[in-house]
Amino acid sequence: MFLRFIILYILNNDKIYTMNKNTNILIESYKLAWRSFKKWWIPICLISLIIFIFEIIPRITVSSEFKNFETTAEKLIHAIIQNDTEQIKLLTLEAQYKMQLILHKILRTSAIVFPFIAMATVILLMIANWATQDKKKQSKSIFSLLYIACIHILLAFIKLFAFLLFILPGVYIYVKLLFVSLLMLEEDMNAWEAVKKSWIMTKGYFMDLFLLIALNSILQFILLFSVVGVIPATGFVNTARAAAFRIILQKQY
Numbered sequence: 001m002f003l004r005f006i007i008l009y010i011l012n013n014d015k016i017y018t019m020n021k022n023t024n025i026l027i028e029s030y031k032l033a034w035r036s037f038k039k040w041w042i043p044i045c046l047i048s049l050i051i052f053i054f055e056i057i058p059r060i061t062v063s064s065e066f067k068n069f070e071t072t073a074e075k076l077i078h079a080i081i082q083n084d085t086e087q088i089k090l091l092t093l094e095a096q097y098k099m100q101l102i103l104h105k106i107l108r109t110s111a112i113v114f115p116f117i118a119m120a121t122v123i124l125l126m127i128a129n130w131a132t133q134d135k136k137k138q139s140k141s142i143f144s145l146l147y148i149a150c151i152h153i154l155l156a157f158i159k160l161f162a163f164l165l166f167i168l169p170g171v172y173i174y175v176k177l178l179f180v181s182l183l184m185l186e187e188d189m190n191a192w193e194a195v196k197k198s199w200i201m202t203k204g205y206f207m208d209l210f211l212l213i214a215l216n217s218i219l220q221f222i223l224l225f226s227v228v229g230v231i232p233a234t235g236f237v238n239t240a241r242a243a244a245f246r247i248i249l250q251k252q253y
Contacts, residue, residue: 025208025244025248026211026212026215028243028247029208029240029244030240032243032247033132033236033239034236036132037232037236037239040127040128040131040239041235043127044124044128044236045231045232047120047124047235048232048234048238051117051120051121051124051234052230054113054120055117058106058110058113061105062102065102066102069098073095075087075091076088076091076092076095079091114153114156115149118149119145119146121181121238122145122149122181123145125181125185125238125241126140126185128241128243129182129185129242129245129246131239132239132242132243140185148184151180151181151194155177155181158177159174159177162174171210172206175202175209175213176199177195177199178202178209178241178244179197179201179245180198182241182245183197183201183245186245201248201249205244208244209244212240212241216237216240219233219237220233220234
């Protein structure tokens with residue numbers, strides 16, 4: 001019943017199955033992103049490199065624990081094949097304990113690293129937003145960037161919570177709040193005003209923005225194992241996000 005209500009709400013309020021008749025936002029966004037990225041690729045890639053470095057820190061910190069867990073998991077599989085009941089019980093408890101160690105270490109590391117990732121992401125969005133506009137860029141103070149980074153972290157937890165409860169509401173909220181950080185950077189809005197404006201701006205463009213997010217995610221996933229590729233890809237997908245914001249913003253003014 002709840003899932004049906006969510007689907008009907010999205011259909012009625014965002015016209016999820018209806019593309020914008022005047023233009024294809026998806027194609028326009030990638031065109032503008034490519035033109036902008038070509039001119040600004042050096043600073044965008046440098047910030048993307050910083051984000052990439054911070055993102056791999058949690059993986060490095062748990063590498064030894066993960067290897068220990070793999071060893072235990074292999075022993076557990078062997079015990080299951082041999083139908084050794086006693087070993088299965090012991091190794092299951094050991095595997096659970098080692099998994100808890102991994103999760104705790106990831107959480108501790110993420111608590112330290114994630115604020116830096118959020119700050120770097122906000123800076124990346126600011127540079128990407130500069131790249132997609134013709135007018136003179138406006139710099140932000142470090143305190144403004146810190147404030148926006150804090151809001152970015154808070155929204156990330158809200159989106160994650162929505163994803164954990166139900167996937168569809170999580171996707172919907174992610175799309176509807178896609179432009180919050182950009183609005184705070186562009187129009188000096190406070191968090192609540194930016195949330196309301198993003199919610200309104202994305203109305204009628206749900207499918208275009210959903211496809212943009214999906215294609216961006218696929219691009220990053222494909223290049224995930226290539227350090228050389230994932231860095232410019234991170235910069236480009238954030239530029240595409242800023243480009244979509246720029247196009248929709250101009251259409252509504």
